[in-house]
Amino acid sequence: MTTADAGSGSSSAPAGTGADDELTRVTSDPWERQVVWWDVGFVLIVLLTATAMALGGVDGGRLWTAYAAMAVMLLAYAVWGARAARTRDQRRAAAYVVVLIAGTAVAIAQGGLATFLLFASFTQLWMLLEPPRRAVVASVALGVATTFAIAAQQGFDLPTLLEAAPQMGVAIAFSVLLGLWFATTMRRSDERARLLHELRRAQAELAESHHAAGVTSERERIAREIHDTLAQGFTSVVTQAQAATAALDRGEQGRARERLLVVEQTARDNLAEARALVAAFAPVPLQGSTLAEALRRLAERFTAETGTPVMLDVAGVTGAVGGGATGHAAADVVLLRAAQEALANVRRHAGAHAVTIRLTRDGDDGDAPDVRLEVTDDGRGLPPGQVDGLGLAGMRERVSAVGGTLAVEPGAEGGTRVEVHVPSSGGAA
Template structure:
């Protein structure tokens, strides 16, 4: 993983190694000059001492001040630097080449343009005065030095403004990178949370459409078997117990498939038509309700439907039958699977007690059915009224078929 850029460590600080190298090279050149220039022994000692003081001030005050941006060390170092440059230029005027690195350091340590401009002006005046002192304080020397002082000041100001903009842009870029990384982390967390919620909803629907409905069947069969045993009907009770065993085995297989995230067990070895007919037969045997399955499209076209759409159609039929079992009190149910210009559809119609859709659709069963169908791009229509039965139609658009 790449290290993150921090706002308190601007990108421009990475380029300081270059400024350090330039400074120490110029200091080395200055020391070499102290031994090669035509200076008296006394002046050579002062010249060398000023160079050493400048180097020590930079090492122990200037460099930490650049990194910490603390005002007191920053001002102290710049004043010491200007004083050392005055001594060096006064003793040996060609040392003015140190102005290059001095101007850069002034701006690196300045928090505002006004501050940098004022100290740059002070540097030019002090170094110019040192040159004038070395030349003997004459007017001819003054007029010869003045243009150089003006040019040096202008160059220093332009150079400083450029450095200030680079630093500002670098800090802004660092802040932008930080914000983008923070937004990326928040977006990743939001995507993760959304994925977790979607998976939980999917698992809830799968459990409701398989295990919960199977358990409901087992409970109802067990209750019926208990009643028949009380009446002495052992054959009927035995048939109910066999149906309980079959349902429990299927529920166990569904649970294993659910854990493994496989296709529903019922569709793994049969077509959707066959599974619907088996579901209808079992439902009729368990409840005594007459359930009919009809097709408005050839069997081979049903088998050619994408697996995901077959799962949606099957789960919708199972949910509708579960609602008939729990609420409708119907005597007849008609399941129809068809294909139209709008897409493939399945309709479950019963003659039960019906309900007011607005008052009941908030239940988990219909909400789960609607969520599953809408995820596949389809739609659910529910038509019902008290005493007039219920019609549920699930449609998957033609472009998805």
């Protein structure tokens, strides 16, 4: 990758790291803008050389020959050299270098201070030609051509040629050493810019990947929230509405009214849950109440909707600091959602006559003990296909997110036992 690639190929990405700041510094002046200064410098050197030759007493014929050579050099640079400097096109660069060496030699052969052109010529060889060995060959060619041009000023005799050769040899050696240093520095700069550009691109790809993962995770979280709240509430509404319709068909007005009251309360709770989801608040049952109180309301509502009695045992956890069972709101939410899902499975699959919800602590109170939730029923148990259903899968994800464990197994006396163990320092759900 060339400096031009590194400069023009950089893309924007959120800043925030030292590498980003360094990349911004390295590529803030792209290669195309740097080449503009090479353009200006070359034109200035040619103009200064032309002025020096005019003031140096070069006669008219030689002066105009030198001017013609320099004009051809400028034209070749405009046609080939400038574009080669920007695109690193070696064919254009080679064509321009041939004109550059010939034009420089012709101008120097006319005498005066035309040797000033060597400052630009040697530099452009190393700027344009790749790999460095081509620049070395071109530097030697330029040096040899310049030696003969200097000798031509004095009639091209052997003594003059031998006198100019050592001086030009030193110039060639200096040019090659300086050019190699310049090429090495440029390659390192190119590599550094390339690596920083790749780092920026990798950071952008990583940020995009994290964003996609975050979107997926949020969708899954919302799906679990809807499943654990709204979907269960709507299931209850449908069930109670059917029960009310059946009661009306039997002429049981009082029974139908009771079912409709449950439908109304369930719908209100669902509406509150929906508003809480939209506002990204904590679940409604835990707003302004403890986990024990929320579980009590959940048990009462389940009993009212299904007629199945629920025994709630929360002894020893009602006095938790801050009103929660675990001391962490997210872990309390996990326990509440687990209880909701367990009761939903009892409603759909168990055919149970009684349900027990037990919330206990593990260990001593003074050691911030962990919390265990058990939901057991005396029904037929979950069908095998339901073990990996959406509800239990979501429950496992929730429990795992706070560092807890979930066990679903047959009860000691039949039915199903769901056990959730959550550490008191549970993380975010």
